[in-house]
Amino acid sequence: MNLHVQHVLQWMSKTNDKIQANKEYLTSLDQAIGDGDHGINMARGFQEVMTKTEASQYDTVSDLLKDVAMTLLSKVGGASGPLYGTAFLKMSMAVKGHTSVDQPAFTKGVEDALNGILQRGKATVGDKTMIDVWNPILSLLKENESVNAEQLEDAAKHAMESTKDVMAKKGRAAYLKERSIGHLDPGSVSSYYLFSSLAEVMKEGE
Ligand code: ADP
Ligand code: MG
Secondary structure (H helix, E strand, C coil), X not given: CEECHHHHHHHHHHHHHHHHHCHHHXXXXXXXXXXXXXXXXXXXXXXXXXXXXXXCCCCCHHHHHHHHHHHHHHHCCCCHHHHHHHHHHHHHHHCCCCCCEEHHHHHHHHHHHHHHHHHHHCCCCCCCCCHHHHHHXXXXXXXXXXXXXXXXXXXXXXXXXXXXXXXXXXXXHHHHHHHHCCCCCHHHHHHHHHHHHHHHHHHHHC
């Protein structure tokens, strides 16, 4: 892994493509166990991220990630906007000073991002939230010196799918208690798109 500004731009662009293509799907997942706005929230947020980042010039990955964070914080409502916004802000701060982001720097970025999500949302591992994707990705990065695209894709997909059989303990889905079992967590699916997109960028560079 060796991410420069152009790779992170591709990462955001691919994430946006997946979110726009699956907007209705994300909404239907959130209709089942939430209020049905996750697709709309994420599609609006990432469209704004594209508008902002395509109109700007970046010298560092940190500056780019900071703009992603600020855009998501200001443009996305619901629980997911502040949570993703915080995640990207922490990631931006973690990679400050790195002209290219290698795996150790990215691992620190994911660790700080996850801690930001945990602090802001007060949920924990196993509550059926996006944390259940971010946490296994952090473990993968920590436990393997050189993670490749396929490993990242597989881990993110498996983590996302694992949220189906879990009962929600945080977020709107928690109101449904046992009835939340059998449904994927919408925020874990959008987090899967994020890491799957990064895997695609890595694959192009392998
Ligand atoms: P809202 O729940 O406000 O309608 P969204 O529908 O956009 O916001 O996002 C819902 C997703 O946000 C959930 O599927 C879950 O993954 C994530 N989420 C909700 N609450 C929390 C929390 N406290 N901590 C971490 N993630 C959360
Ligand atoms: Mg919702």
